[in-house]
Amino acid sequence: MTLTALASACVLASGSALAQTTDSRAQTLETVTVTGTNLYDNIGYTRRSTSAGTGLTLTQKELPQAISIVTEQRIRDQNLDSIEEVLRNTTGISARNIDSERVSFESRGFRINSFQYDGIPTLNRDGRWYFGEGRLNTAIYDRVEVIRGANGLVTGSGNPGASVNFVRKRADSREFTGSVSGTLGSWDKRGTTVDLSTPLSASGDVRGRFIGGYEEGGAHLDREDKRRTFGYGVINADVTDATTLSLGFDYQDSHTSSPTWGGLPLWFSDGTPTNYSRSFSVAPDWSYYDFESEKVFAEISHQFDNGWQARLVGTHEETDMDGKLAYPYVEGALPDRADGSGVFFYTGWNRGHREVDSVDAQASGPFELAGREHELVIGASYSDQSNDYENTFIDGFQVDDFNHWNGAAPNEGWAPFTPSEASSTRQKAVYSAARFSLADPLTLIAGARYTEWNGMTEFRRLDRQSQYEVTPYGGLVFDFNDTYSAFASYTEIFEPQDYLDINGRYLDPVVGKSYETGLKAAWFDGLLNGSFSIFRIEQDNVAAALPCRARQARPKRCIPPPKASKAKASKWS
Structure with missing residues (x-):
């Protein structure tokens, strides 16, 4: 609930109380529904605040480092169905294919070896061994946050290229909701989510x-x-x-x-x-x-x-x-x-x-x-x-x-x-x-x-x-x-x-x-x-x-x- 909406609701409540004290007749008031925007949610292709980089809740403008946030909305609209596709479309990140399966990601000239899931780091020190990070499906993620540059305050050890944080979706609906989507593409690509x-x-x-x-x-x-x-x-x-x-x-x-x-x-x-x-x-x-x-x-x-x-x-x-x-x-x-x-x-x-x-x-x-x-x-x-x-x-x-x-x-x-x-x-x-x-x-x-x-x-x-x-x-x-x-x-x-x-x-x-x-x-x-x-x-x-x-x-x-x-x-x- 926004401050303006809250004030309006208070005025309405005060007005109804005053009417009841001045008029003894029973009155039936219409239902008033007040909606607001959570400032911490994704809004389209952006997010108003993030705790990436410092652990403090900041807007992107308040963070003294370069940051890119790929939201769920952008993932859906661009059909970025894998981590590889998300990072290929993230500012300041380049992807290098070693062969048809293995891919490495780089930022500022360094291989990205720091991946986080809900802020918990996983460090891939050795680039010789690949565990399929680029193949992970993105349907389960609310957003992907990329801090470019050194990020030792949150990640600990790591190189100064970038750190990537995958934030999972949560069960936040009090009503039954659902969606079914399908994919058709080149070379007989097909899928359902x-x-x-x-x-x-x-x-x-x-x-x-x-x-x-x-x-x-x-x-x-x-x-x-x-x-x-x-x-x-x-x-x-x-x-x-x-x-x-x-x-x-x-x-x-x-x-x-x-x-x-x-x-x-x-x-x-x-x-x-x-x-x-x-x-x-x-x-x-x-x-x-x-x-x-x-x-x-x-x-x-x-x-x-x-x-x-x-x-x-x-x-x-x-x-x-x-x-x-x-x-x-x-x-x-x-x-x-x-x-x-x-x-x-x-x-x-x-x-x-x-x-x-x-x-x-x-x-x-x-x-x-x-x-x-x-x-x-x-x-x-x-x-x-x-x-x-x-x-x-x-x-x-x-x-x-x-x-x-x-x-x-x-x-x-x-x-x-x-x-x-x-x-x-x-x-x-x-x-x-x-x-x-x-x-x-x-x-x-x-x-x-x-x-x-x-x-x-x-x-x-x-x-x-x-x-x-x-x-x-x-x-x-x-x-x-x-x-x-x-x-x-x-x-x-x-x-x-x-x-x-x-x-x-x-x-x-x-x-x-x-x-x-x-x-x-x-x-x-x-x-x-x-x-x-x-x-x-x-x-x-x-x-x-x-x-x-x-x-x-x-x-x-x-x-x-x-x-x-x-x-x-x-x-x-």
């Missing part, structure tokens, strides 16, 4: 929501076929007028048959370009890539009478990757233009399992100091993530006529799976930030995060490392008027790395500084937002590769490209 909300109690204090769907087709490569299934269920319960409990489960499954592993040869052996057709594939007919993820989460939040709010959220996530693949190795053996000979394939069957357990507790609200009102957020988080990989191989094979290959290839003799690599990461952190109103047009945001980071990697041997770091954050925002503002921010970078030096010891964490300044605008009462920023990033301890021949020992990350060994072939995916 169902979204149902219903009260689970007579009062509507307990509500449920289910979102599910199935999709197949849409692959333009020969022999390739895609299927995707997803389901999401959430229950919201108003325990009291001020306390809400949420319980949810998120399941996504993706299967691709005959995906490529790597790319096409660009040149024939005579030096002329290959110019293969768009549908030409280098995938065997037996290859596949599967991803399956399950996420369980619980959240309880409470609104205090003094304007403060507290939130506790926990999640358990399990993700599996299974890829049986082959790729053409063409160094020094390019295909012959006339008969297509000269291409040799290497194989690899890789499986991985990732588990994440995370908890985050946070409290925020206003406080008074020096006659002005300010805001404060304090929080603590814990995250435990493990990754396990195993693989196997068969002998490589040569294709007689690569130019007209139909995908037929040997698929016998796979050895038993053997452990390939295992890693775990544990983070404990406490953080706090405050927004000080220095003057009517000037605000200061200052905060810091203390992180205890412990990592273990087993690759040919067991290695451990522990790091402790304080990551400060500061930002100034000056409002020229209700529409335009200028901002400047500073934060530090902290990213442990699993690269080894020439003696086989871990390199020190990457540390550095990130500076950003610019202008922001909020037109039409915040319905249209714009920003212009300039940034500078400084980093120390960045790893640089040495030639393998310069080392007597070959620790991790010094494996040469495959020449003849089938075991080495899959390592360079």
Whole structure:
């Protein structure tokens, strides 16, 4: 209910009371319905406020960093049905396809390795292992928030490219509502999505929501076929007028048959370009890539009478990757233009399992100091993530006529799976930030995060490392008027790395500084937002590769490209 509507309702109530005291006759008043807009909801293609970046509830103009928010409305209107499509259409984000399935996202020259779900971080440190993040269906998300630049205050360790937060939908309807939508597209793409909300109690204090769907087709490569299934269920319960409990489960499954592993040869052996057709594939007919993820989460939040709010959220996530693949190795053996000979394939069957357990507790609200009102957020988080990989191989094979290959290839003799690599990461952190109103047009945001980071990697041997770091954050925002503002921010970078030096010891964490300044605008009462920023990033301890021949020992990350060994072939995916 808006303030104006509330005032109107009070005037109406006062008027009716006065009429009853002056007129003894019974009167029947018409029903008056007052509606308002929740300032925290998505409005079309924008959102008036967000807690991304600092944990404080701010408008986009009040945040001293570049931010992009892709809302549910925009996702539907542009049919951005996967995370890959959302990020490809997000300002400042670029997507790079490694092959037909794997995709990496970059911002400001850095690979994005920080993904959050309802503010809970999942860190993908190693870009060699892909768990299908780009294939996740977006029907279950209320919005996707992208903070460009370093975001150590909220995420802890990570690079200064960007952090992406996926915010799930909630069961917020006290009436039964639902929708069914369908998709038809090129290359026989088709799918259906169902979204149902219903009260689970007579009062509507307990509500449920289910979102599910199935999709197949849409692959333009020969022999390739895609299927995707997803389901999401959430229950919201108003325990009291001020306390809400949420319980949810998120399941996504993706299967691709005959995906490529790597790319096409660009040149024939005579030096002329290959110019293969768009549908030409280098995938065997037996290859596949599967991803399956399950996420369980619980959240309880409470609104205090003094304007403060507290939130506790926990999640358990399990993700599996299974890829049986082959790729053409063409160094020094390019295909012959006339008969297509000269291409040799290497194989690899890789499986991985990732588990994440995370908890985050946070409290925020206003406080008074020096006659002005300010805001404060304090929080603590814990995250435990493990990754396990195993693989196997068969002998490589040569294709007689690569130019007209139909995908037929040997698929016998796979050895038993053997452990390939295992890693775990544990983070404990406490953080706090405050927004000080220095003057009517000037605000200061200052905060810091203390992180205890412990990592273990087993690759040919067991290695451990522990790091402790304080990551400060500061930002100034000056409002020229209700529409335009200028901002400047500073934060530090902290990213442990699993690269080894020439003696086989871990390199020190990457540390550095990130500076950003610019202008922001909020037109039409915040319905249209714009920003212009300039940034500078400084980093120390960045790893640089040495030639393998310069080392007597070959620790991790010094494996040469495959020449003849089938075991080495899959390592360079």
